Amino acid sequence: MGSRLDEIKEELEKLDINPTIFARKEIRALPDILSADEKIVYLVEGRNKVNNHHIILAATDRRLIFVDKEFMYGLTVQDYSYTKISSIQYETAVMLASIDIQVTDDIVEIDGVGRYHAELFCEKVRDFMSRPKESFHKAEPTSLDELEQLGRLKESGILSEEEFNEQKKKIMDKL
The missing domain is CATH 2.30.29.30 (Pleckstrin-homology domain (PH domain)/Phosphotyrosine-binding domain (PTB))
Known part of the structure; x- marks a missing residue:
């Protein structure tokens, strides 16, 4: 790890x-x-x-x-x-x-x-x-890459559930 x-x-x-x-x-x-x-x-x-x-x-x-x-x-x-x-x-x-x-x-x-x-x-x-x-x-990160990265940040406790959802919404809005 x-x-x-x-x-x-x-x-x-x-x-x-x-x-x-x-x-x-x-x-x-x-x-x-x-x-x-x-x-x-x-x-x-x-x-x-x-x-x-x-x-x-x-x-x-x-x-x-x-x-x-x-x-x-x-x-x-x-x-x-x-x-x-x-x-x-x-x-x-x-x-x-x-x-x-x-x-x-x-x-x-x-x-x-x-x-x-x-x-x-x-x-x-x-x-x-x-x-x-x-x-x-x-190399342009796709929205999928960004979501994956968010998931990792949440799993490792760096992002709270709230922050995760807020960032996720931003990515979804771009789609």
């Missing part, structure tokens, strides 16, 4: 990413969020500008995933297809940077990211953004 988590931790080590203790909860949720053969390309942690929660942002070979595991209250996972991202940029302050991602009509903002990591992260994401759309078609 823990082997997928170990794989993820190894992937991060190879990428020279050492998450802090603050990102532990989010990292632990990753095995339930990622598809079996999905690879992490880069990962940054920082603060969600909206609610000041500590979050992680993972770029995989298929999509961008925003993970916020709130203390006690469950999990917020948002994922964005690279084909829907219109821009990603970072701004640096003295030691830290903020990343702004424009997705369709939404802006995802994260700050408190290490400068070097923010720069690398943006480079990796831009690399995927510049790829032809066809390379993602097979």
